[in-house]
Amino acid sequence: MQIVIFTLGNEKFALDTKLVHGIEKMMSITKVPNAPYYVKGLINLRGSIITVVDLKTLLNKQNKDQEENIIIVEINQEKIGLIVNKVDEVIEIENDKIEKPVENNSYIKGIINLKEYIVTLLEGEALIEG
């Protein structure tokens, strides 16, 4: 499968490219008062209004680095933006390289051990269930 690898804090994560609709530069986000804690706000993506999720808050990670990208994913016919520090690369991996996650977390689909670093593969559907 093809995956998009991105940085969040000091960790690397990945998503199946099938879910990824596009990668955007950081843009102005409209806050939604009283929204769930992990919802950062709304963006105008070429005329469509899209909810943006603060991925680090959702995954409970510390992160003070600059957030450069929004990954637009499309799950169950709805587009959602995920804020990440930086999108690194898109690579092809063998399915058997995906190992079972150590911790039992519905957001995590598996762990991929690349030579340089370890990547956590995220479960798309779980992200939008909140």
Added chain:
Amino acid sequence: MDMSQYLDIFLEESEENIQRLNEGLLSLEKNPDDKEIINSIFRAAHTLKGMAASMAFERVADLTHKMENVLDKIRNDQLNVNSDIITLLFKCVDKLQEMIENIREKGTEDAEVEEIIEALKNIEKGKAASITEKKVELEIEFNEYDKDIIKSALEKNYNVLKINVTIYKDSILKSARAFLVYKTLEELGEIIKSVPSIEDLEQENFENQFYLILITQKSEKDIKSKIEGISEVEKVEVERVKIKKDDRKEETVEKVEENKQKDVVNTSEVKEEDKNTKKVSQSVRVDLERLDKFMNLVGELVIHRTRLEQISRDFKSQELHETLEQVGRITTDLQDLVMKVRMLPIEKVFNRFPRMVRDLAQELGKEIEFVMKGEDTELDRTVIDEIGEPLVHLLRNAIDHGIETPEERIKQGKSSKGTVKLVAYQEGNKAVIKVEDDGRGLDVNKIKKKANQLGINTDGMSEQDIRNLIFLQGFSTSEKVTDISGRGVGMDVVKTKITSLGGSIEVQSEVGKGTAFIIRLPLTLSIIQALLVKVSEETFAISLGFIDRVIKINLSEIKISNNKEVIIYRNNVIPLIRLSEKLNLMEVELEEKFCVIVKVGEKTVGLLVDSLLGQQEIVIKPLGKLLQKQKEYVGATILGDGLVTLILDVAALV
């Protein structure tokens, strides 16, 4: 031939005709002698028959055909309308409805019609058989053109004569004789119609009898004597064709017994009396999805226009500005147009209610006068599709719980007949629908008792607040559960539905006098005029539809009453809501702020905002799944500068 593409049209038109049948029968029940009503019922049945036959739905065609026979008997005074017949005809309509539903769902008619057809046959035969013999008249049909000619001839004081000629049966030169008659008459005036046609006469395609319609200045006598001079003519009958309003006899003479054509002509149509039932409007049926797409595209256009306007302001180019103004006008027109295209008269929802009310009233043994007003009020298609169900609930409640039994009403000094009113009208940019009854009204004490049972504390609540409790889930004060209503799933469902349509509902009631439910709905759903306000750092849009007025206030004017902040405006105490507080935003320290006074139902509330940014047309876009629970917003919009702005749901905030 593949008929599937016509199926939708067939179904839709069938529903319309069934509706017409229902309406017709309801009024026939009230005015059994009105020929006009029978004619319109007849036409609806006839159209339905024609369509069903062409779609090869034989049972529908068969049943409507039998209905037509009975109707025809009524029309020709061979059968008197009584409640048995009406009930049977209603049953037929129900059966037709059932078959149409089956066609919609399963593609086949699939219904037992034999019994009902048998009943129709019995009615048709039983009472009418003795009178039906001597009706072997030939048929004369006038088309629009003929009618025009007849009308203008009559206006110019010409005689329009119908000449019935019978030639000896054993004549061997029938066509020659007919030709002679024709020739003779042609010299005396103008023949505008011949039955059978002139070709048929020439080819001897007729028995021994034919009709001619002649426009002439000669009298009936002259004509008669001239034709009687032709040999082998057995009999000549001459009568005047009258096309006058009250000449009912003439009407039946010209009427077609078994009409094979769609356009049944009778004198009433020459009179052009019933324009409303025969409204020929040029229209195209459009798939709703395409309209939605159209609407969305226009929405996009509005967004980008606003954006362009913003850019043009920055560039300060006169030329660009002028062009944009043009574009602006056109988009506004386009928007109006697409909105109007989506609008439908609420009649589409209302028209099934008279029948429902009648049936319910009968079932419950109540006497009810049902009044509908403002059926032509137009609403967005989406609203029209959704509003039916809540209205059914409200009407059922009114009939079941509201209106008392006749005996009870008389005891209370009311007339035995209860009145249920369904009224629609437009008010500003909202449509208002009222469901009123003059029944027993809401009993506040009963509601209180029920509330206490459910663990709701009613102390300190006003009577109006208590009445509003009926909109809570699981709240039904009716002691007995009937089939019609009273299962406690009524009013909260109604409220939820109406709120989801962006509307509001309120109740007014007085014990012993009656209850009124007032529903307010937005006329359109997706493009609205809004006021943009600033609270703390954020911008929000508030629909102008809710706004009564905006006032500037000094913070010192805010008073405390009953532990709540209020302002006094024109001697009215208005509760104040600080939006910053509601939305958990930083309070900005300012001397002067703005108070947006909004009206939701009969509630008036002031919303405190920091500043105003102006008024703008905005396109409402729904929020995504993750924000679905945020009741504070109806959606979001994109402003001219490209930024996303939330639209506040005033109804949920106050």
